[in-house]
Amino acid sequence: GQNIDQPTEMTATEGAIVQINCTYQTSGFNGLFWYQQHAGEAPTFLSYNVLDGLEEKGRFSSFLSRSKGYSYLLLKELQMKDSASYLCAVLTSNYQLIWGAGTKLIIKP
């Protein structure tokens, strides 16, 4: 079967760094997406990784290891507005997008 695992919930402090992990087992791999979803709103695209390594976009970075079936999203200098759910999604070999259940990130002052 196909499976994506993310922690259900994480808590971090404003100004700190947090790493949200995602592990996957899918039928083939054509890339991994990270989305941010604020409560009651639609998901918005954050990043796409298809090759191993780290992709940096401002305060957000995303890492991929295809051999380990593992990715993480790194958020630096956390702000209260970063409180949201973070969704990991894998594009399989037949271009089907498999979604994780999401990680709810709570930022405390």
Place this chain on the structure above:
Amino acid sequence: SQTIHQWPATLVQPVGSPLSLECTVEGTSNPNLYWYRQAAGRGLQLLFYSVGIGQISSEVPQNLSASRPQDRQFILSSKKLLLSDSGFYLCAWAPGQEYQPQHFGDGTRLSIL
């Protein structure tokens, strides 16, 4: 730039009533279109996707149906709603190339009474 419109934002319907949710995309042609449902605190469940006019693929058997009467219009329908149809419905579009991210409309929160 491309934009996606989805309406209504919220909807309260009685059990057994029909449903029609509409989604339109502007600023692009021949997009891939998607309907998702998200239960509270859960991930996204793909319901339907379309790669062209009249081409609909169903992922989950249910009492819902989808249609794509025009290139940039995607409609989600039901003849008789069930209590289990409650949820947050999201329309998304992506360029035809598979590696491009999907972009979502604002969603419709559907409550069945």
